[in-house]
Amino acid sequence: xxxxxxxxxxxxxxxxxxxxxxxxxxxxxxxxxxxxxxxxxxxxxxxxxxxxxxxxxxxxxxxxxxxxxxxxxxxxxxxxxxxxxxxxxxxxxxxxxxxx
Numbered sequence: 796x797x798x799x800x801x802x803x804x805x806x807x808x809x810x811x812x813x814x815x816x817x818x819x820x821x822x823x824x825x826x827x828x829x830x831x832x833x834x835x836x837x838x839x840x841x842x843x844x845x846x847x848x849x850x851x852x853x854x855x856x857x858x859x860x861x862x863x864x865x866x867x868x869x870x871x872x873x874x875x876x877x878x879x880x881x882x883x884x885x886x887x888x889x890x891x892x893x894x895x
Contacts, residue, residue, distance in 0.1 A: 821837060857872050
């Protein structure tokens with residue numbers, strides 16, 4: 796079986812209303828379908844000014860891009876279920892190959 800792994804770029808930052816800067820997400824899942832890469836869910840550490848502490852905020856956003864396009868053109872789409880949550884246990888993408 797042939798396997799290819801390559802770096803397509805960074806997952807985009809997350810913006811919250813009334814928050815002074817963009818936040819880096821973690822704990823997200825990936826899925827591939829046809830020529831698109833889906834980044835699903837995740838979490839961010841968000842500073843809460845009033846309490847003086849960080850809160851972990853779960854994301855319900857799905858971000859999509861075509862990893863072959865340069866520069867990457869990320870867009871957001873709605874999750875398949877509301878409320879979004881859970882974990883991706885496994886994912887596979889199949890495509891036809893011209894290899895013998």
